[in-house]
Amino acid sequence: MENLGEANFVREMAVGKREGFNSREHLRNAELQADQRGYKDILIVDVDAHHYENQYFGEIFKYIEDPVLKHLALQRDGNPANILFNSPNNQFNAGRLLRYGGIPHEEAEGNEHPETTRSRRQRTAIGIDYQIIFPTPMLALGMHPDPQIETALSWAYTRWWTEEVLPQDNSVKSMVYLPFFDVDASIRMIKTFGEMPGVIGFMVTSTRYAAVHDNKYMRLYAMLEERGMPLGFHAAFNQQERLFEGMNRFISVHSIGFVLNTLIHATNMIINGIPERFPKLKILLIESGLAWIPFLMQRLDNEYLMRTNEAPLLKKLPSQYLAENFYYSSQPLESTNMEALELTMKMMNAKTQLLYSSDYPHWDFDLPSVIWDLPFLDDQAKRNILGLNSLEVFPKLKAEVLGKMKNA
Numbered sequence: 001m002e003n004l005g006e007a008n009f010v011r012e013m014a015v016g017k018r019e020g021f022n023s024r025e026h027l028r029n030a031e032l033q034a035d036q037r038g039y040k041d042i043l044i045v046d047v048d049a050h051h052y053e054n055q056y057f058g059e060i061f062k063y064i065e066d067p068v069l070k071h072l073a074l075q076r077d078g079n080p081a082n083i084l085f086n087s088p089n090n091q092f093n094a095g096r097l098l099r100y101g102g103i104p105h106e107e108a109e110g111n112e113h114p115e116t117t118r119s120r121r122q123r124t125a126i127g128i129d130y131q132i133i134f135p136t137p138m139l140a141l142g143m144h145p146d147p148q149i150e151t152a153l154s155w156a157y158t159r160w161w162t163e164e165v166l167p168q169d170n171s172v173k174s175m176v177y178l179p180f181f182d183v184d185a186s187i188r189m190i191k192t193f194g195e196m197p198g199v200i201g202f203m204v205t206s207t208r209y210a211a212v213h214d215n216k217y218m219r220l221y222a223m224l225e226e227r228g229m230p231l232g233f234h235a236a237f238n239q240q241e242r243l244f245e246g247m248n249r250f251i252s253v254h255s256i257g258f259v260l261n262t263l264i265h266a267t268n269m270i271i272n273g274i275p276e277r278f279p280k281l282k283i284l285l286i287e288s289g290l291a292w293i294p295f296l297m298q299r300l301d302n303e304y305l306m307r308t309n310e311a312p313l314l315k316k317l318p319s320q321y322l323a324e325n326f327y328y329s330s331q332p333l334e335s336t337n338m339e340a341l342e343l344t345m346k347m348m349n350a351k352t353q354l355l356y357s358s359d360y361p362h363w364d365f366d367l368p369s370v371i372w373d374l375p376f377l378d379d380q381a382k383r384n385i386l387g388l389n390s391l392e393v394f395p396k397l398k399a400e401v402l403g404k405m406k407n408a
Helices: 004-015 028-037 053-063 065-074 112-126 137-143 147-168 183-193 215-227 250-271 292-306 320-326 338-347 379-393 394-407
Strands: 045-051 129-136 172-177 199-205 229-236 281-286 326-329
Touching: 004 147, 028 112, 028 320, 045 112, 045 281, 045 379, 053 065, 053 147, 053 199, 065 147, 112 129, 112 147, 112 394, 129 199, 129 394, 137 147, 137 199, 137 338, 147 172, 147 183, 172 183, 183 199, 183 215, 199 394, 215 281, 250 281, 292 320
Parallel strands: 045 129, 129 172, 172 199, 199 229, 229 281, 281 326
Antiparallel strands: none
16 A cells, blocks of 8 residues: 555655645554554653754754854854764665655644644654654764864753743653763753753763763762663764774664664773662663674673673673663664564563664654564563653653543
C-alpha cells in the first residue's frame, strides 16, 4: 500500500511546495501500525526525538547575552547558522525520503508555535505519550573551536525553548543542554532551569574531547545527584575526526562515530569510579544503539581482572556497572541478528535499564514496534522499556504521571 502522506510530501518537494506541511499526514502508516498493535493504550515515553532548531535561529539568537556574539550571529549575510562550526556532512539523500530540510513550515494550529504542533502530530501518529526533544545542528558544538559559542548558544536556545515553546504542551519535555567545557556556566544552567516545568534532566553532547572523570566535573555531578536529575550523554559524529580520515562514506562514519565517544566516556566514568562516588546519579547514554555494550563489558572485565590496582574505587566488575548504573536509549536498535540482540539485552539488563527512543525525524528513526515486536521479550519487559523505565529515570515525569492517574 502506498504511503500517501509520504508520497504527497515527495511530490510537494519536487515542485517546491513546502508550506502547510502536516507531520501527522506524513506519518499515516505509523499511525495505522500503532492502531493495529494496540500499544497506543500503554504508556510510551520517547526519550530521544529531535527538531531542527536552526529553522528558528532568528528567534533564538535574541537571547544571546554577549552583545558582540549576538551581533555576529545576526549579521552573517542573512545566514545566522554560520556562527555554528559545521563539519562536512555527506548524508547524501539521493533516492531517499526527505523528512527534514524540506519541511521548515509546519502548518501550526491556532496561535501555537509550529514546533508545538509538529511534536503533537508526531506523538499522536506514532503513539507516544511523552517526548524529550533535542536540538540537532547544535549537537556539534562540543567540537566548536571557540567554547564561548557553545556557552552562549546553549543559554540562548534553552531560554527560547523553555520560555516560548515548552510551556505550550505538557507532553513535551527537555533535557537541558549543558555547555560541558564551562562548568560554571553548566551549574548556572542547572540552577536557572532545573525547576522549570518540562525540564526533567540535563544533557551533554558526547562528541567532544573531554575527560568526564576530571575533578572539575565533580561538583556538577554532585548537584545533579542531590537534585535527583539525570544526566544524558547524547551521541553524534565528527566527520573531521582524524580517525575517520580514511573513511570515504557517510555510512562508515555514522556506524562508528555515534559509538566512539559514548564508549570512551562510559569507560572513563567506570574505571575512575564515578558510579561509586555518585551512586544515585542516573546516567543515560543516548543514540549509540546497543551492540557496543557486550564488547565493552567483556573488554573491561578482562582488563580489570588483570590490573585491578588501576581502578581502586571499583567494588564490582565493570560489566556490572554497565548493567546496573547506566541507562540506555534504544535507537538505533541493531536487530539483524535476533540471537545477538537477545543476548545483548540480557547482558545489559534491558528490562530495567533500556528506554525507548524514536530519534524521529532522522532517517534511521525507530517506531515503538521495534520493541513491541521482539519475540523474546515478555509483556512486562516491553511495557518497561517503552515507558515505565523512563519514570524511574525521570522523577519529575513520574510525579506528573502519577498525579494524572490520581486525578483521573
